[in-house]
Amino acid sequence: MNIRQNVSLKNYNTFGINVIAKYFFAFNELSQLQTILEDKKYRGEQKLILGGGSNILFTQNFDGLIIHNQLKGIELINEDTDYYYIKAAAGEVWHNLVMHCVNNNYAGLENLSLIPGYVGASPIQNIGAYGVEMKDVFYCLDAWHIHQKEIHTLTKQDCKFAYRDSIFKNKCKGEYIILSVVFRLYKKPVLNYTYGAIKEELEKMNITEIGIKEISRAVINIRSSKLPDPSLIGNAGSFFKNPEVPAHKYLELKQKHPDIAAYSLGNGNHKIAAAWMIEKAGWKGKKFENCYGVHDKQALVLVNFGCASGLQIAQLSDNIRQDIKQKFGIELECEVNII
Helix, strand or coil, X not given: CCCEEEEECHHHXXXXXXXXXXXXXXXXXXXXXXXXXXXHHHHCCEEEEECCCCCEECCXXXXXXXXXXXXXXXXXXXXXXXXXXXXXXXXXXXXXXXXXXXXCCCECCHHHCCCCCECCHHHHHCXXXXXXXXXXXXXXXXXXXXXXCEEEEXXXXXXXXXXXXXXXXXXXXXXXXXXXXXXXXXXXXXXXXXXXXXXXXXXXCCCCCCCHHHHHHHHHHHHHHHCCXXXXXXXXXXXXXXXXXXXXXXXXXHXXXXXXXXXXXXXXXXXXXXXXXXXXXXXXXXXXXXXXXXXXXXXXXXXXXXXXXXXXXXHHHHHHHHHHXXXXXXXXXXXXXXX
């Protein structure tokens, strides 16, 4: 086994934070994962499963074992009258999977184009964008149960998906290592382009016949124009979740801020755009020490211009959260996993 020591994680997290891992191990076969988990030398070490590092902020060196998932493979494993069943290994780059499906006319993932990260993270976070969530096309997944030392197959019901949430982030945190995910994709596309930005982009592109390729291209255009490329500017995409508030709180905010960006959830509650609050509070585009700050085109995105520490970005997120609580009476919750 190739266990490396004192490895920089700068190239393994999209924030580009230069912290050191005590031990680093990459696996591309299940047997390798089993071997490292059984090795007595590392049994007592703190462990972290790392994929694309697109939803993580390191604030200190990692005093333990990083296990980097490099399982690869995308295949059509079944189909019926209405659906294709596509199995993707957890170490596949998410956008590569989306492009594979779009190019083969497997419909359902096109709205999730250009989201950074690996396939294995998609069910943990229940990733979503432009009116679609991963759970909408999720069928099942295989995961290695660390304590029971066996593969478990989990269904959508088992995973208990919610907004940017699943059992992997709470009840079963640290119990599973996701190996592969099966998606149930449409043979007859159910196109979702009513989300304002997509509709406007399609019009701008002069698209008359809309299909999954056109939607994917529109989403890529939108994301490229609003979100910084992690290879150029360190970031982890949206840092905060959009908070849900009851009707009375929404009406109170609406009275004070007639321009509030929100939408009804149909149960009396409303989801408030965190980006709107952050921008309204004056944080959008702010730079600190010319080193880190809030992106000037999307207020949800905190950025590292190359010299920031994880602690500085974590402190910035705390300052924003405190300010939003003071100004709007709402607690912002982080999407990003701070370590």
